[in-house]
Amino acid sequence: MKTAGHSEATTRRGLELTPFRGLRYDPDRVGSLASVTSPPYDVVVRPDGLHHLESADPHNIVRLILPQAGTPSARTEQAADTLRRWLAEGILVADPDPGLYVYEQQDGDGMLQRGIIGTLRVTEPAEGVVLPHEDVMPPVVADRAALMRATRANLEPLLLTYRGDGVRASGTTAGVGIGTLAGPGAATTAGVGVGTAAEAGVGTAAEVIERTASRPPLLATTTEDGFRHRLWSITDPVDLARVQSDLAGRQALIADGHHRWATYRRLRLEHPSPSPWDYGLVLLVDTVRYPLRVRAIHRLLHGLPVADALRAVDGLFRVRRLDAPLPEALAALADASCAGNAFLLAGDGAFHLLDRPDQRLLARTVPADRPAAWRSLDATVLHATLLEHVWRIPEDSPAHIAYIHDTAATVEKAERDGGTAVLMHPVREEVVRDLARQGVTMPRKSTSFGPKPASGLVLRALEI
16 A cells, blocks of 8 residues: 555665656757856845846746745745746757756866766665755745645755765865765775776766766856856666666765755655655765865844844953954964864954853753764854854744855845854864764754756756
């Protein structure tokens, strides 16, 4: 008997990536491919970045991933109507054959990343196949779930990493990933390669990716941030089988997209299995070959002037005013972070470095039932100590706090709106990996892995 959700009685293990018929923009029906793309929904700075994308092209993907209307239900209905209209008008067209998609990003400095896009079997954390490393905010999951229900589509891939058996491609640096199911402590990089199919290992997913990337792409475009994007389709049954076989024994780490993965899990449980909801759209990157960058996500505290924030921490942290430009202030934050928890406050025209927290305060406010690595995280101290106990700001209330990836934009919005920007130093990648392997999730929005896939290059409609 079929019941809602996925049966627990399954012998399948590892990453199960399946082909799908991607939805892509018809380049003859839009201004340019670059003008219809967007960063992921949670990276778009609102409202300025949203308005910029909306004005770039009437068919920009932001109209689907961040629809604008008076109520939540009106927003999701608008997105669904827009998607139906674009399909009917031929703005978005389904590829004729199911496939996996090789996706490449390269910036102006030559940094290269390649991965593979497909639909991945949705699993629970207890299965140890896809490992989260951050907590999620239930209202955001509810919002994304409503959007996916209404559109019956995965509008943008989330970013997962795994560790293959090849060598590092040229133009990359050390990064983070998760190994095989049998060996979470699998070896890291085996050396530096030149990104050839031969060096990737015959018959592996990496070899198929590199060989595919030597062919003419389905699309190529350069977005305004200077990144070049290229996309290829893999439809050959032999190549598809090689990719699936290579991934079958591996596990992945969620690098970007915890809320969307939690949404996939929720929707999977809502629908009788088997169904299209058993799978979700992802980009998988082998970080042995293409290590990711790890950056911080900053906080913007609405309605808390910097002066009030500083008064509240007086005597609890060491506070130093820095009359310096942003790069120098960030360098000071990095130096202070080497010795312990540190934060940079901004919004009043200067920077204020907070460090050396009162250890008695931490003992009272930071939960003691977690590993020491978790208790010492800047994000843990920020959320458990500063937000909850000192400033008394709810971490999941958009009216009180915003999470922004762009450092300068966070400072500018704080200065313009009279709030406080809390700038963070990136967490070390090995800490992320080790906590994920222990099944310990970090506070929400602790890390920003990148480069992130552009939204709008390939979508998935569940009924196509």
